[in-house]
Amino acid sequence: MPVLTRLIPSPVVVDISRGALDDLAGLLADQRISSNGKLAFAISGGSGAALRERFAPELPNADWYEVGGGTIDDAIKLADAMKTGRYDAVVGLGGGKIIDCAKFAAARIGLPLVAVATNLSHDGLCSPVATLDNDAGRGSYGVPNPIAVVIDLDVIREAPVRFVRSGIGDAISNISAVRDWELAHETRGEDIDGLAAAMARQAGEAVLRHPGGVGDDAFLQVLAEGLVLTGISMSVAGDSRPASGACHEINHAFDLLFPKRAASHGEQCGMGAAFATFLRGDKETAHLMVEVLRRHGLPVLPAEIGFSVEEFVKVVEYAPQTRPGRYTILEHLDLSTDQIRDAYADYAEAIGS
Numbered sequence: 038m039p040v041l042t043r044l045i046p047s048p049v050v051v052d053i054s055r056g057a058l059d060d061l062a063g064l065l066a067d068q069r070i071s072s073n074g075k076l077a078f079a080i081s082g083g084s085g086a087a088l089r090e091r092f093a094p095e096l097p098n099a100d101w102y103e104v105g106g107g108t109i110d111d112a113i114k115l116a117d118a119m120k121t122g123r124y125d126a127v128v129g130l131g132g133g134k135i136i137d138c139a140k141f142a143a144a145r146i147g148l149p150l151v152a153v154a155t156n157l158s159h160d161g162l163c164s165p166v167a168t169l170d171n172d173a174g175r176g177s178y179g180v181p182n183p184i185a186v187v188i189d190l191d192v193i194r195e196a197p198v199r200f201v202r203s204g205i206g207d208a209i210s211n212i213s214a215v216r217d218w219e220l221a222h223e224t225r226g227e228d229i230d231g232l233a234a235a236m237a238r239q240a241g242e243a244v245l246r247h248p249g250g251v252g253d254d255a256f257l258q259v260l261a262e263g264l265v266l267t268g269i270s271m272s273v274a275g276d277s278r279p280a281s282g283a284c285h286e287i288n289h290a291f292d293l294l295f296p297k298r299a300a301s302h303g304e305q306c307g308m309g310a311a312f313a314t315f316l317r318g319d320k321e322t323a324h325l326m327v328e329v330l331r332r333h334g335l336p337v338l339p340a341e342i343g344f345s346v347e348e349f350v351k352v353v354e355y356a357p358q359t360r361p362g363r364y365t366i367l368e369h370l371d372l373s374t375d376q377i378r379d380a381y382a383d384y385a386e387a388i389g390s
Contacts (some may be wrong), residue, residue, distance in 0.1 A: 045232075045271040048163065050185035053261045055254065057189040058153065062095045070151065070185060071125035074098040077148075078128045079115055079139040084155070088130055100124075107134030108170040109141070109178075116142035124148060126184065132200065133168075133302075140180045141167040147216045149184035155192050156181055156200035157260055159207045159302050160280055162186060163268025175292060182272050188261045198334075199301065201260070205333050206307025208263045209326060210284040210339045211241030213310035217282030218319060221364040223253075230279075236270035237279035245329055281364045283313035287361035290352040291344075300342040307335050308342075312353070315384045317366050327388045337388060346385075348378045 050068050057064075064072045076099040080089055082197060089101050102118055105111045115138055119127065128151045129139025136152050143150040144167075154162045163186050167178045193201070215238045221227040240263035249256030270279040277285075287309030291299045300303065307330050315323040327337045336342045339349035354374055357367050372380060 041191075045269070046165070046182050047269050048183050048186045048265075048294070050187070051163075051265055052186070052295060053188045053190070053258060053265070055190045057187050058092075058192060059189075060095075061092060061187065062092040064187065065151065065185070068185065070149065073125070075123070075125050076100075076124055076151075077102060077119045077126075077130050078130055079104050079135055079142065081131045081135050085131055085135070089153070092130075099128075104131075104138045106170075106338050107137060107168075111175065112138040112141035112169055113145070113356045115139070116145040119148075120145035120146045123169075126151055128153060129183075130155070132196075133158050133161050136162055137167040140183070141169060141178055144180040146356070150181070151185045151187065152183040153187045153189075154261075156196035157188075157193055157204035157257070157264060158200040159204060160264045160267040160271075162188075163265045164277070164280075165268075165272045166277060169195065173237055175289070177277070182268070186265055188265075190257050190261070193257055193261070198251055201257070202333055202335050203301040203303030204260055204264055205244060205251075206301075206303030206305075206310075206330065206335050207280075208244040208260060208267065209241050209281075209329065210303075210306040210310035211263075211267055211280050212236040212245065212326075213284045213317075214278070215241075215278050216319070217313070217365040218278050220317075220366060225364055229366065230274045233270040233274035233279045236266050236273065240264070240266040242269070245325065251333065266282065278363075281314075281360070283356065283367045284309035286356035286363070286365060286367060286380065287312070287352060288360050290356040293359065294352060294355060295344070295348070298343060300336070304336050304342060308337055308339070310339055312381070312384055313366050315387065316370060316380060320387065323384075324388065338385060346378070346381060350374060350381060353377045353381075 076095045078101045082103045126149045127143035129136035130153045167180045216233050222229040267280050284306045286306040291305045312328040
């Protein structure tokens with residue numbers, strides 16, 4: 038009887054702890070990623086300067102590149118600047134935009150990526166996707182998984198608390214995304230990867246049910262681990278399905294319809310997940326999501342991020358167009374404008390607006 042297994046694409050190193058960055062050079066050398074520190078660092082032009090000042094003395098052979106923004110053009114410019122350096126690896130040191138640009142640039146020049154996250158705003162730090170703005174709005178570009186992920190909880194504590202809150206919303210939205218995937222499997226026969234679904238769901242449940250808050254190391258550890266596991270679940274599945282359902286369709290619709298007014302990714306995904314869960318008829322889970330989102334200071338109603346009911350109705354109506362071919366509760370119900378308006382009124386009344 039043959040033993041059947043599969044290889045799971047995942048980082049060689051995942052270090053989530055206090056002081057994880059105290060010996061970054063040693064960690065990379067010990068793991069044979071770069072024995073001589075010949076690295077290309079991608080950093081922001083703002084907070085990146087302080088990080089460069091901290092690490093440059095330990096890494097005299099490294100070169101440092103400031104990333105202008107989070108666009109596809111920024112990522113291509115970064116790759117072009119790095120391609121002649123004969124580096125061992127690219128290190129994305131910063132928030133989501135920096136890491137996404139670094140992921141794309143590393144893939145373009147054929148180098149492994151080390152993701153060093155300075156905040157926990159979303160699950161992209163370990164995903165096989167780089168999300169970058171382009172002329173059409175925003176695109177998702179397939180890239181290899183990072184070879185290493187380093188998250189220093191001391192550094193995370195220094196980031197604005199809104200970034201941690203955003204990560205909470207993104208993690209919790211996994212629960213709704215997996216239910217959408219299961220719905221597509223049940224009604225349309227879409228293939229579902231049980232391992233990827235389990236990883237994403239449990240990452241979301243761990244954050245949803247943890248009693249701590251953004252000031253607790255134990256909670257930050259669970260959140261960071263959940264975001265990393267979510268990224269790996271997408272690699273296992275081969276796409277974003279385990280972490281992207283109606284919740285993310287609603288998020289993308291906010292971004293596309295109101296690009297100058299949209300809130301953070303996690304804020305919109307968390308609210309989208311609560312509403313989608315309510316639409317699905319799972320009132321108990323929807324109420325728990327709302328309770329936890331509110332406890333962490335996240336929005337659950339559009340007015341809390343500056344949108345009217347009619348604007349939210351427009352967002353939900355437009356949402357399925359953001360992911361053609363993806364089947365979620367929104368496509369399943371195929372609600373009219375008036376039905377969306379009525380469903381939102383029921384949701385707002387049920388959660389106590």
